[in-house]
Amino acid sequence: MTTLIQRTIDQIGTVVLGKQRQIKLALTCLLCEGHLLIEDLPGMGKTTLSHAIAQSLGLSYNRIQFTSDLLPSDLIGINLFDRNKSEFTFHKGPLFAQIVLADEINRSTPKAQSALLEAMEERQISVEGTTYPLPRPFFVIATQNPTEQSGTFLLPESQMDRFFMRIHLGYPTPEAERELLLGHDRTALLQSIKPCMSQEELSSLQKLVPQVKCTGPLLDYVQRIISFTRQNAEFKDGLSPRGGIALLRAAKSWALVEGREHVLPDDIQAVLPSVVEHRLGGSSKSDHYPLSTKIIREVEVI
Incomplete structure (x- = not known):
């Protein structure tokens, strides 16, 4: 495949x-x-x-x-x-x-x-x-x-x-x-x-895609990202439950595209801008992802 x-x-x-x-x-x-x-x-x-x-x-x-x-x-x-x-x-x-x-x-x-x-x-x-x-x-x-x-x-x-x-x-x-x-x-x-x-x-x-494995610590990482967007005043609105589900599903799909059957932190970060920026009201300017950059920089991975 x-x-x-x-x-x-x-x-x-x-x-x-x-x-x-x-x-x-x-x-x-x-x-x-x-x-x-x-x-x-x-x-x-x-x-x-x-x-x-x-x-x-x-x-x-x-x-x-x-x-x-x-x-x-x-x-x-x-x-x-x-x-x-x-x-x-x-x-x-x-x-x-x-x-x-x-x-x-x-x-x-x-x-x-x-x-x-x-x-x-x-x-x-x-x-x-x-x-x-x-x-x-x-x-x-x-x-x-x-x-x-x-x-x-x-x-x-x-x-x-x-x-x-x-x-x-x-x-x-x-x-x-x-x-x-x-x-x-x-x-x-x-x-x-x-x-x-x-x-x-x-x-x-x-x-x-749903069968791609995601370990407990990485699920915790996704949850920390979701909570961070809801609690930080710099975000107009936090990620909805649908947005959180989309982030995890996209990370699994990206892992599959990369030839793996398990999710890595890099997979979550790779799809983060494409999944969350438009949901959080981020800039529409090409290759300019301030919200995702802040999340990746401030939310601990493990």
Whole structure:
């Protein structure tokens, strides 16, 4: 199984250059059956990353461009009258895919945002009393522009918790940028990507995550982190129970991605910024994690 994960990371890395850590975090989120928020400037490779993940895993993929006039029905679908059958037929919207890229989610109205977030939570859609299950796996990768950009609708803090993890891609390394400047054709590379694992193998990996061992002392460490965020005045709100569960689950998934069946303190610290910063109201600036840095510095490991 470890070989499958590494092969997937390596293949995505041929398209998303110099971002192995972010690729690992995205796969960590997928293995946890969570949803991912990528917050960054336009043109950083968010779309390329999501498409490469879908291609590498052989999953169906849809991209939805969020705009101010987007309606909930544009996402979930609509009932249309079929004259031949003399009845209404449901036409599925773009949310009916295994990987959905919700591009620039903060450019749409709260009503459209709520429709997406509800589908993420329920993993099913209800239209006029009929419920339609969404495909499995169902992985939403939402992108968001920095809030200081004009024309954006700030996602409420209460809704940010719906995203299992938040990551930033940031600017490319000098080596990666040089390849891009020399004509690195990501479109052609995307089309050449072949699936690295079957959907059954992906499902098996997702089921392995809860089985990764975490010793008592490391559970104590996670609890100390949770308590620290609730008791320290520098944090607006402490981690919720759901946030604490997400931290432990992400650490287990990261350990699995790293090829281990047990959690180390490094695993907890590796996923900490991506799991807790957006839940604690941390900065949206790339690679700037003051809250996580404070936690790692001040909370004793053992």
